Amino acid sequence: MSTAGPAGGGSDDNDSDDSDFEGGDGRSGGDGFGDSLSNNPNDIMDSLGVDPADVARFDCDITEIGDTKVVDISVELKDGTLISDQKQYEWSNGSYRNNDGISSSQTLGGWSEVSHTSSVASPSVSISGSSTEESKSLDISPEILADIQNRINPDDSSIYTRSTEPWSKDVDPMSANLDMLMLPGLNKADILGNILGGVIGKASIFFGGIFGKALSKGGTKLLEAPKMADHHIFSQQFRNLFKSKGINIDDFTVSIPQNTTHLKGIHGKGFNNLPGQWNSKWSEFIKNNPNATAKDFYQYAGKLMDEYGLSDLPIHPWGK
Amino acid sequence: MKVIPPFKLIPEPLNDEAKNLPPFKWAGDEIGKRHQLGGEPSFIQGDEIPVCPDCKQKMTFYGQLDSINDDYIIADCGLIYIFICFECNEVKAIVQSY
Numbered sequence: 457m458s459t460a461g462p463a464g465g466g467s468d469d470n471d472s473d474d475s476d477f478e479g480g481d482g483r484s485g486g487d488g489f490g491d492s493l494s495n496n497p498n499d500i501m502d503s504l505g506v507d508p509a510d511v512a513r514f515d516c517d518i519t520e521i522g523d524t525k526v527v528d529i530s531v532e533l534k535d536g537t538l539i540s541d542q543k544q545y546e547w548s549n550g551s552y553r554n555n556d557g558i559s560s561s562q563t564l565g566g567w568s569e570v571s572h573t574s575s576v577a578s579p580s581v582s583i584s585g586s587s588t589e590e591s592k593s594l595d596i597s598p599e600i601l602a603d604i605q606n607r608i609n610p611d612d613s614s615i616y617t618r619s620t621e622p623w624s625k626d627v628d629p630m631s632a633n634l635d636m637l638m639l640p641g642l643n644k645a646d647i648l649g650n651i652l653g654g655v656i657g658k659a660s661i662f663f664g665g666i667f668g669k670a671l672s673k674g675g676t677k678l679l680e681a682p683k684m685a686d687h688h689i690f691s692q693q694f695r696n697l698f699k700s701k702g703i704n705i706d707d708f709t710v711s712i713p714q715n716t717t718h719l720k721g722i723h724g725k726g727f728n729n730l731p732g733q734w735n736s737k738w739s740e741f742i743k744n745n746p747n748a749t750a751k752d753f754y755q756y757a758g759k760l761m762d763e764y765g766l767s768d769l770p771i772h773p774w775g776k
Numbered sequence: 777m778k779v780i781p782p783f784k785l786i787p788e789p790l791n792d793e794a795k796n797l798p799p800f801k802w803a804g805d806e807i808g809k810r811h812q813l814g815g816e817p818s819f820i821q822g823d824e825i826p827v828c829p830d831c832k833q834k835m836t837f838y839g840q841l842d843s844i845n846d847d848y849i850i851a852d853c854g855l856i857y858i859f860i861c862f863e864c865n866e867v868k869a870i871v872q873s874y
Contacts (some may be wrong), residue, residue, distance in 0.1 A: 463868065685821040685872070692853040692874035697802040714821055714872070723851035723873060735852050 504541060510534055682713035686774055687722055689757050689766075691738045701750040706774040708757070710766050722764060730764055777834045778862055782815025783840070800845050800853075803811035807853045810842040817857050820872040835859035835868060 513532040518525060531539040690698045690705035698705050712718050721730030741756050742748065748756075761767045786809075789795035800807055810818060817825070817837045826835050841856045843849045850856060854873030860866070 683821070683824065686874075688852060688874045692803060692807065693800065693849060694802040695804045719851055719871060719873060723854075735849065739846075 504529075504531060504539055506531060506533065506539065524663075557589045682715065682717075682756050684711045685714035685718040686710070686772075687712050687718055688774070689761065689765075689771070690753070694738060694742060697742065698753060701753060703750055703753060708771050709774050710761075710769040710771055712766070712769070734760070734764070778836045779816075780814025780836065780838065783813035785811035785813055787811060789842075789858065797845055797847075800843075803846075808842050808844060810855060812859055813839040818855070819857070820855060820874060824857075824870055824872065826859050826868045826870065828864050828866050830864035830866055831859065831861060833863070835861045835866070838867075 477502075485534065495589075510533045512534045515529075515530040517528045517530075519528075525544070527543045529539075529541040533539070597717060686709040688705050689701055689708040692705065695705055712722070716727055717730065721727035721732060722734045724732045726732035737760060738756075745752060758767070786835065787794075788865070789797075814837070816838055825837065827833060828835050828856045836859060838860045840858065843853050843855070850871060851873030854871050857870050859868045860868075
């Protein structure tokens with residue numbers, strides 16, 4: 457299995473210098489804001505020297521302060537190797553420098569990469585490197601733009617991004633696994649403007665993982681990661697019935713995103729592949745099984761968890 | 777941010793339909809009785825005080841409204857929380873549930 461060797465080879469200084477500027481004008485090659493943020497997942501892993509089959513976890517986080525954006529990629533391999541890749545960019549007001557240092561103009565503006573730090577840590581090898589004053593522009597290909605446009609909900613201007621959260625494990629996270637992030641205060645034009653400004657991390661969109669934050673170009677609108685909620689497997693509505701069977705409902709909760717998964721996907725009319733109406737299902741079961749035992753309730757709880765894709769989530773006491 | 781002194785709100789039925797609504801059958805005793813004006817919100821899922829979209833200051837907790845019964849239940853015995861900015865007259869309501 458390739459671990460620290462190829463990962464280090466793809467993320468150290470020299471290699472990054474070469475591949476970052478592939479295509480010369482900064483708008484081809486990686487087709488993103490760095491070789492490690494290509495719109496092709498395989499390219500991203502390839503740029504890090506990682507075999508996608510070896511990846512256990514992938515996170516991408518983007519933060520922006522004023523005209524500075526920091527893109528953090530974290531990859532954990534199945535053998536425990538941790539790869540970190542961080543690039544810092546500054547907005548270049550519609551111009552960018554290519555690898556020869558020549559300034560050009562472009563419609564979309566661009567972000568100039570000002571620093572790059574990579575590290576690989578495994579039980580046997582540790583490699584790190586950094587560079588500064590590299591130049592890179594952001595570009596959104598028509599395919600990516602169309603993909604993002606298709607994710608905008610015309611009703612509330614929210615935008616959908618893929619997710620690898622375990623309750624949607626049955627769906628390929630690279631193709632259709634969606635979660636929704638609300639964009640308070642943003643309208644469709646804002647969102648598209650943001651996309652054109654290159655402010656939504658393409659790695660997040662294509663890898664999903666955790667859509668930590670999406671930021672506007674001006675750095676004034678910030679999207680936080682979804683707030684989590686502890687969902688009671690045994691509904692609060694039937695607390696005293698479960699209690700009469702010796703079930704303490706506060707011993708059985710799972711943590712899920714509050715607004716989309718919990719309030720809409722679990723308790724609402726449904727969301728994505730979650731059918732909603734959790735309490736109604738309990739109510740129907742209780743109505744149809746007036747003599748249900750504790751075992752029956754536990755079995756039905758397990759069935760519900762399977763149905764809603766919650767079975768892989770750790771069960772924990774309320775609030776802990 | 778202003779803090780309103782706490783009041784417990786006790787619903788008073790205004791017609792026969794309201795008067796004859798059955799209570800929760802199996803829910804805990806406190807469910808349906810958490811209506812409140814002012815004071816501090818009894819968040820179910822943790823602190824979620826919004827900021828005013830105008831002045832960006834934390835909004836004042838104005839009150840919370842409870843689920844009513846098995847027919848008028850907010851998610852799973854959830855609550856509606858209402859916030860106001862007395863400076864900008866902006867309001868926001870959020871839902872939290874079990």
